[in-house]
Amino acid sequence: MYSKIINVPIVLEIGENIFIHMDEILQRNHIFFKEKILVTSPELKELYKQQIEQLSFDEIMLIQGGSYEEARKVMGNITNKDALLVAFGGGSVIDAVKMISNDLNLSYITAPSTLSNDAIYSPIARLVQNGKKQSFGVKAPLGIIADIEIIRRSPRKLLLAGVGDLVSNASAVKDWRLANAEKGEYINNFALTLATLSGNSVMSYTIDDIGTNRFIGDLANGLVISGLAMVLANSSRPASGGEHLVSHAIDDLYPMRTTLHGLQVAWGHLLLERDYRQDDDDFEKLRLFFDRMKITDELEHDLHFSSDEIARIIARAKTIRDRYTILSKF
Structure with a gap:
């Protein structure tokens, strides 16, 4: 008997105004961690401040994304090995979180603010290292929560x-x-x-x-x-x-x-x-x-x-x- 194990997302939620229901979505899918850390850009934190405040994040980390060096710096600030990272942003932020999660062996989910590329679920991260874009193999996310209303507002x-x-x-x-x-x-x-x-x-x-x-x-x-x-x-x-x-x-x-x-x-x-x-x-x-x-x-x-x-x-x-x-x- 032959078989192949395929890693698929535990969560795939795409709908209007679902970002503020993230806690409920994770609980419904039996996803529990000691900490939940939001990683996003300063601009998105300000733009969606009201929605973010309705969610139970233990910590919020701000990054611009896209930089290997920045991702490495953020890694040093994460000490809990039972933390779930939530990447809220475009491809640059998501790719940085992929690298962080991969190197620290942490789980993560993606909450895209736009859909500019396949970063939301691809096992590849593209980051600038030493001034040049490089590709890095990473693990795929635990899940995707895509809020159509947020994505619709993107350029x-x-x-x-x-x-x-x-x-x-x-x-x-x-x-x-x-x-x-x-x-x-x-x-x-x-x-x-x-x-x-x-x-x-x-x-x-x-x-x-x-x-x-x-x-x-x-x-x-x-x-x-x-x-x-x-x-x-x-x-x-x-x-x-x-x-x-x-x-x-x-x-x-x-x-x-x-x-x-x-x-x-x-x-x-x-x-x-x-x-x-x-x-x-x-x-x-x-x-x-x-x-x-x-x-x-x-x-x-x-x-x-x-x-x-x-x-x-x-x-x-x-x-x-x-x-x-x-x-x-x-």
Whole structure:
């Protein structure tokens, strides 16, 4: 008899005005710790002061997030080994809490203030260390509590970045299949299917839907399922292909000209479909979707590279990690 243990979230709650019910949600799911520590940014603490005061946090720690050095500093202030960390913020705050939890062997849950990338459930943290963005393998959260009303108030650009990150699963899956066909790389078909389904889950929407409960719910669920695919594969492979390598190359080569990760990934996805995979149907489908979601406007505003700079980005992308993608053929 064969079996495989899959770590899935104990809690997955997505709904309106549920942040203030966090204590009840945790109790209902039999999640008890001696301490509950909120980790958030100063801006969010002030913005949601009234809601936070209604919850029973033993301590509140303030961080900007995104920095490895800052995460290490916060670690020194946490001494209770029976504490639950609650990461309330965007990807930068959540990734910092992931690193803290991983290094201190603590449990954590994520309460996203926006959905700009798959940080809410992915087993990867992206933090700036010594001035450069690095990827760190971490454990996935115990659960996710996503308040639609809070997320709806976040800047539209952040949600569009989340869409770009999620939709790019289509590119990652193509690269995974390519690596399997040409290099014999093993594919976990369950993980591949989850990545594909989650990536397609928002393709029917337009920019007019961005504030609706249905869109936010589908985006949140899609990002969680995408993260689950990575957990299942024990790798970022289901949701990270050549398009992510392009984004990482931009971070490395042009750190002063970067934008949101999800938008860079979307730009890389378009570039690979047009110039490397040369699949006119998929490129046109993606371009039209980005037009409908106004992601195209964000890309044109934020990302400007000459043909020589693009060549540098591609050359750097090929060297970032030992991962076979469409770029490996050129």
